[in-house]
Amino acid sequence: MTKALTLTHQVAxxxxxxxxxxxxxxxxxxxxxxDLANRFGVSQSVIREVTERLRAHGxxxxxxxxxxxxxxxxxxxxxxxxxxxxxxxxxxxxxxxLRLDLESASAALAAVRRTNxxxxxxxxxxxxxxxxxxxxxxxxxxxxxxxxxxxxxxxNRYYVELLQYLNLQIREAVQTARTHxxxxxxxxxxxxxxxxxxxxxxxxxxxLAARSAATSHLQSxxxxxxxxxxxxxxxxxxxxxxxAIT
Numbered sequence: 001m002t003k004a005l006t007l008t009h010q011v012a013x014x015x016x017x018x019x020x021x022x023x024x025x026x027x028x029x030x031x032x033x034x035d036l037a038n039r040f041g042v043s044q045s046v047i048r049e050v051t052e053r054l055r056a057h058g059x060x061x062x063x064x065x066x067x068x069x070x071x072x073x074x075x076x077x078x079x080x081x082x083x084x085x086x087x088x089x090x091x092x093x094x095x096x097x098l099r100l101d102l103e104s105a106s107a108a109l110a111a112v113r114r115t116n117x118x119x120x121x122x123x124x125x126x127x128x129x130x131x132x133x134x135x136x137x138x139x140x141x142x143x144x145x146x147x148x149x150x151x152x153x154x155x156n157r158y159y160v161e162l163l164q165y166l167n168l169q170i171r172e173a174v175q176t177a178r179t180h181x182x183x184x185x186x187x188x189x190x191x192x193x194x195x196x197x198x199x200x201x202x203x204x205x206x207x208l209a210a211r212s213a214a215t216s217h218l219q220s221x222x223x224x225x226x227x228x229x230x231x232x233x234x235x236x237x238x239x240x241x242x243x244a245i246t
Contacts, residue, residue: 107214110153118153
């Protein structure tokens with residue numbers, strides 16, 4: 001993973017310089033992921049990490065099917081999560097704490113607002129994930145896609161945008177978790193069952209069960225990585241509202 005992170009950093013630095021120097025002017029599109037991968041001699045998964053980093057820094061906008069458009073020549077300020085977070089266990093624990101609140105609330109809201117199209121999208125991702133549980137790179141991408149699809153099912157774009165911002169850090173965490181899972185027999189199946197429980201609760205429209213399943217899944221994921229997120233077994237929402245955040 002160190003090599004992948006180094007490649008991501010190198011490519012991101014070069015593209016940042018290119019944007020700043022006007023090689024890719026504001027308002028124009030970056031080359032396709034395939035073309036960038038060929039240019040830099042890296043995989044398309046590295047390019048995805050790079051574009052997520054550029055988007056997090058406010059340099060580009062990216063939309064599925066529309067490519068990446070340059071929006072600024074200099075990086076924006078504001079809230080950021082440190083890069084290469086996988087190297088710092090305290091930071092990784094902090095990201096899992098953030099995910100615990102964000103994604104449990106997202107799952108609960110998705111259970112209330114999901115449409116038939118949302119259910120179909122989640123079901124399709126789970127099917128693909130079931131077929132690739134023991135294939136590391138597709139499993140990582142599909143794992144992340146499942147969580148992002150839940151955010152889309154909230155029909156609140158800020159859940160989606162925040163998850164997209166965190167995607168680089170989440171991808172590193174998921175890569176680490178998947179590596180650990182593959183080292184233990186049948187553990188990927190256990191992780192998949194956790195995903196299915198979240199999906200079943202969302203499909204049933206049960207916000208409390210969706211929140212509980214998402215919380216349990218992330219706590220288990222953190223435990224599998226040996227991360228300390230102690231003190232998080234707190235009530236998630238008041239009795240009068242399954243969506244309340246405490």
